[in-house]
Amino acid sequence: MITLHxxxxxxxxxxxxxxxxxxxGMRRDGGVVSQRVYRPLDDNRYVIIHLDFAAADEARKFLDFLTTRVWASPADAPALAGTPRTRFLEAAAEG
Structure with a gap:
């Protein structure tokens, strides 16, 4: 499992x-198998999203879609402030 953070x-x-x-629908079609949205307790103008994929290539393709299609368009990302920070994660241990 690969997580796009x-x-x-x-x-x-x-x-x-x-x-x-x-x-x-785009997330589903892009290979997202689960998702989580977090909000810091001390900052209501910030979000953290985890999108899980079965494979790294699906996660990379979806990030490209976000970068070129969604985040590049104020109409598609109307509340975006600043530049999103991303990272690909792989579970190293589970408890």
């Missing part, structure tokens, strides 16, 4: 969440 500032969670939900 994404974190970024937002201007409004409700607006961000609506935009995120519009891409549910």
């Amino acid at each position: 994404i974190e970024h500032e937002i201007t409004d969670f409700g607006t961000w969440k609506q935009a995120f939900e519009r891409f549910a």
Whole structure:
């Protein structure tokens, strides 16, 4: 399992969440097998997203889609503030 870790500032969670939900089908078709959205307790203008994939190539392709299609368009990412930070993660241990 490979996790695409994404974190970024937002201007409004409700607006961000609506935009995120519009891409549910794209996530499914792009190979996302599970997802989690986190919000720091001390910062309501920030989100952390974990998208899980079966393979690293699917995660890389989906990041390319996010970068070129979603984040590049203010209409598709209306509450995005700043540049998202990403990282690919692989579980090293489970408890």
